[in-house]
Amino acid sequence: MNILVPHNWLNDYIKTSASPEEIARFLSLHAFSVETLRQAQGKKDELVYEIEITPNRGDALSVQGIARELRAILSWQGISATWVAKPQGKPIVGEEKYDLKVEIKDKSLAPRFSAIILDNIQIKDSPEFIKQRLEMVGTRALNNVIDITNYLMLDKGQPMHAFDYDKILGAKMIVRESRKGEKVITLDSVARELPEGVIVIEDGKGRLIDLCGIMGAKNSEVDENTKRVLLFVQVYDPVRIRKSSMALGHRTEAALRFEKGIDFEGVVPALWEAVNFLQGEAHAKVASQLIDILNVKITPKKVTVDYAKINQVAGVEITKETVDKILRDLGFVADGAKVIVPSWRQDDIDLAEDLAEEVIRLYGYDKLPDKLLTGAIPRQTADSVFGLEDSARGYLKHQGFFECYTNSSTSPAMAGRGAIKIANPLSEDFSYLKTSLLPQLVAVAEKNQGYAEKVKVFELASVYLMRKNDLPDQPIRLGLAGRGVEYLEFKG
Numbered sequence: 091m092n093i094l095v096p097h098n099w100l101n102d103y104i105k106t107s108a109s110p111e112e113i114a115r116f117l118s119l120h121a122f123s124v125e126t127l128r129q130a131q132g133k134k135d136e137l138v139y140e141i142e143i144t145p146n147r148g149d150a151l152s153v154q155g156i157a158r159e160l161r162a163i164l165s166w167q168g169i170s171a172t173w174v175a176k177p178q179g180k181p182i183v184g185e186e187k188y189d190l191k192v193e194i195k196d197k198s199l200a201p202r203f204s205a206i207i208l209d210n211i212q213i214k215d216s217p218e219f220i221k222q223r224l225e226m227v228g229t230r231a232l233n234n235v236i237d238i239t240n241y242l243m244l245d246k247g248q249p250m251h252a253f254d255y256d257k258i259l260g261a262k263m264i265v266r267e268s269r270k271g272e273k274v275i276t277l278d279s280v281a282r283e284l285p286e287g288v289i290v291i292e293d294g295k296g297r298l299i300d301l302c303g304i305m306g307a308k309n310s311e312v313d314e315n316t317k318r319v320l321l322f323v324q325v326y327d328p329v330r331i332r333k334s335s336m337a338l339g340h341r342t343e344a345a346l347r348f349e350k351g352i353d354f355e356g357v358v359p360a361l362w363e364a365v366n367f368l369q370g371e372a373h374a375k376v377a378s379q380l381i382d383i384l385n386v387k388i389t390p391k392k393v394t395v396d397y398a399k400i401n402q403v404a405g406v407e408i409t410k411e412t413v414d415k416i417l418r419d420l421g422f423v424a425d426g427a428k429v430i431v432p433s434w435r436q437d438d439i440d441l442a443e444d445l446a447e448e449v450i451r452l453y454g455y456d457k458l459p460d461k462l463l464t465g466a467i468p469r470q471t472a473d474s475v476f477g478l479e480d481s482a483r484g485y486l487k488h489q490g491f492f493e494c495y496t497n498s499s500t501s502p503a504m505a506g507r508g509a510i511k512i513a514n515p516l517s518e519d520f521s522y523l524k525t526s527l528l529p530q531l532v533a534v535a536e537k538n539q540g541y542a543e544k545v546k547v548f549e550l551a552s553v554y555l556m557r558k559n560d561l562p563d564q565p566i567r568l569g570l571a572g573r574g575v576e577y578l579e580f581k582g
Contacts, residue, residue: 091142091143091145091151091346092125092140092141092142092143093140093141093143093151093152093156093227093244094138094139094140094141094226094227094228095138095139095141095153095156095227096130096136096137096138096139096223096226096227097110097113097136097137097138097139098136099153099223099226099245100113100139100153100156100157100160101174102153102157102174102176103153103154103157103158103161103173103174104157104160104161104164104171104172104173104174105170105171105172105174106160106164106169106170106171106172107169107170108164108169108171110127110137110139111127112169113139113160113164114127114139116160116163116164116167117139117141117156117159117160117163119454119455119456120159120163120166120451120452120454121150121159121160121163121451122141122142122143122144122147122150122156122159123141123142124139124140124141124142125140125141125142126139126140127139127140128140130226131225131226132225133222133226136226138226138227139156141156145350146438147350147438148247148347148349148350148351148352148437148438149247149351149353149434149435149438150247151247151346151347151350152243152244152245152246152247152248153244153245153246154245154246154247155247155434157173158420158421158434159420161173161419162416162419162420162421162452163452165419166415166416166419166452166453178359178362180362181362181365181366181369181376182369182376183376184209184375184376184377185375185377186376186377186378186379187209187377187378188207188209188255188261188318188377188378189207189261189378190205190207190255190258190261190262190263190320190378190381191260191261191262191263191294192205192262192263192265192381192383193262193263193264193265194264194265194266194383194385195264195265195266195267196266196267197385197386198327198385198386199265199266199267199289199302199326199327199330200265200289200302200324200325200326200327200383200385201325201326201327201354201384201385201386202324202325202354202357202382202383202384202385202386203265203324203381203382203383203385204322204323204324204357204358204361204380204381204382204383205320205321205322205323205361205380205381206320206321206361206365206376206378206379206380206381207255207318207319207320207321207376207377207378208318208319208320208321208365208368208372208374208375208376208377209317209318209374209375209376209377210317210373210374210375210377211235211316211317211318211319211368211372211373211374212372212373212374213233213234213235213312213313213314213315213316213372214233214234214371214372215231215233215234216231216233216234216237216238216241216371217371220234220237220238220241221237223241223244224237224240224241224244227244229244233312233314234368234371234372235252235312235316235319235368235372236252236312238364238367238368238371239251239252239321239364242360242363242364243343243344243347244343246356246359246360246363247347247352247353247356248323248347248352248353248356248357248360249303249323249343249344249347249348249352250321250322250323250360250361250364251300251306251321251322251344252312252319252320252321252322253299253300253306253310253311253312253319253320253322254310254311254312254313254316254318254319254320255318255319255320256316256317256318257299257309257310257311258293258294258299258310258320259293259294259295259297260293260294260295261294262293262294263291263292263293263299264291264292264293265289265290265291265302266289266290266291266292267286267287267288267289267290268284268285268286268287268288268289268290268298269284269286270284270285270286271283271284272284272290272298273298274290274298274301274307275307275308275309276301276304276305276306276307276308276340277305277306277307277308277311278305279308282301282338282340284301284338285334285337285338285513287330287333287334288301288302288330288334288337288338289302289303289326289327289330289331289334290302293310297309301334301338302324302326302331303324303326303331303334303335303344303345303348303349304331304334304335304338304340304342304344304345305340305342305344318377319368319374321361321364321365321368323357323358323360323361323364324357325348325352325354325357326348326352328348328349328350328351328437329349331345331348331349332345332349335349336513336514337513337514338514339514350437351436351437351438353433353434353436354388354433354436355388355433355434356433356434357382358380358382361380388433388436390430390431390433391430391431391436391439391440392425392428392429392430392431393428393429393431393439393440393441393442393444393445394427394428394442395413395414395417395427395428395429395442395445396442396445396446397410397413399442399443399446400413400445400446400449400450403443403446403447403450404446404449404450404453404458405458405459405461406457406458406459408449408450408453412449412453413449416448416449416452416453417429417445417448417449419452420432420448420452421434421435422445429445475566479550479566482550482568483550486548486570489546490544490546491546491547491548491570492546492547492548493547493548493549493550494530494531494534494547494548494549495549495551496524496527496530496531496534496549496551497520497524497530498523498524498551498552498554499512499515499520499521499522499523499524500519500520500522500523500524500529500530501518501519501520501521501522502518502521502522504522504524504529504530504533505521505522505523505524505525506524506525506526506529507525508525508555508556509522509523509524509525509554509556510522510523510554510556510562523553523554523562524553524554525553525554525555526553526567526569527549527551527553527567527568527569528569528571530549531547531548531549531569531570531571532571534547534571535547535571535572535573536573538573539573539574542574543574544572544573544574544575545571545572545573545574545575546570546571546572546575546580547570547571547572548568548569548570548571549568549569550566550567550568550569551566551567552564552565552566552567553565553567
């Protein structure tokens with residue numbers, strides 16, 4: 091996944107003497123590939139980094155995440171890089187005159203649920219710097235409430251949502267899994283029919299008001315008439331969010347972050363920052379207690395630092411002092427022979443080998459020595475299955491057959507009895523997994539009959555057979571088809 095990071099936004103977190111070109115080079119060498127460094131659209135004096143983030147690094151899907159990495163890298167390179175501390179004050183609390191009842195049917199759906207109600211909201215345009223930054227990363231500015239939720243998602247990697255509190259009927263939220271066939275109209279005005287198991291929120295009157303972690307519902311959106319807002323920040327089960335997003339064929343910026351894992355400790359600080367902003371820019375007043383439901387106990391993860399292992403993997407001696415400095419710069423805290431993993435890396439760091447990777451990438455792959463392999467070349471062991479497949483392919487090709495590679499998915503007409511239906515097919519023509527090779531092979535033979543008198547094709551591939559309460563069986567099959575070929579010739 092690629093993200094856009096404006097250079098001036100990065101400067102909110104880190105002050106450095108490094109030039110934008112140096113920043114791009116060091117990030118590419120030690121962390122993430124900077125695909126481009128270009129001028130912001132319509133702004134000649136603004137530069138934007140396009141950065142490719144690896145799938146395991148959800149913590150870096152934000153300006154703050156990139157700044158953390160950059161500070162550690164520049165520190166190791168001996169370049170000045172000062173972290174800009176931001177005040178973390180709580181908002182001014184007003185009269186607690188509104189309430190929200192929350193019921194979570196399954197605690198695993200939402201490990202953390204945080205929300206607060208704001209009154210006296212004045213909907214208007216956001217400050218110019220917010221609108222400009224959103225524009226530079228391709229996000230359309232709407233109003234001060236919606237914009238701050240998008241801004242903080244991009245800034246801190248923490249998705250959040252704003253509901254019109256008065257549209258939450260019964261002042262109640264029920265977090266549950268969807269039932270098959272339920273429907274909701276999302277903020278993009280699309281009516282979506284839900285499969286079973288999508289995390290949704292139902293209000294006190296049974297209406298679905300949120301497609302959790304993906305997109306809010308139209309019936310609870312903030313508009314120009316909104317006076318009270320429920321700010322909503324949460325942590326969802328990443329696996330369920332990904333499955334739901336894929337099943338619906340609807341990928342959003344929020345879903346991409348939720349499915350990678352969210353910093354559990356960043357939830358409430360992000361909420362307070364949004365409240366502080368709206369108190370200043372929308373004249374909001376806090377009108378409820380902080381709702382903060384913790385459904386899982388998070389204990390800091392500790393991993394043993396194996397210095398010998400790090401040197402073995404690196405193939406070069408890296409001193410203990412160097413290892414300790416690199417880990418400290420990356421946010422790890424020493425605890426005897428172990429280090430405490432920072433909250434934003436809880437989903438990524440588990441083993442001593444993970445620590446070795448962190449140390450070596452900052453140390454520099456370019457500093458590792460080039461060594462030729464020594465010793466005897468290991469003999470390749472024969473694989474009877476692959477050997478048999480290769481023999482079959484070779485024989486059939488010598489007999490004049492052409493090998494085909496057809497799609498593993500097929501249409502309902504070709505699917506056959508008991509075929510497995512795909513949850514989110516690209517189209518109806520590819521909505522089932524094939525149970526036989528023959529229908530598609532026959533179609534290939536028919537399609538090619540006008541190009542030659544004889545058509546002989548084969549395919550060696552897996553088919554997909556349903557098994558009760560289990561993944562499908564995938565046996566390998568050999569299929570042959572032909573036109574204009576004598577039966578005895580085809581039989582062999």
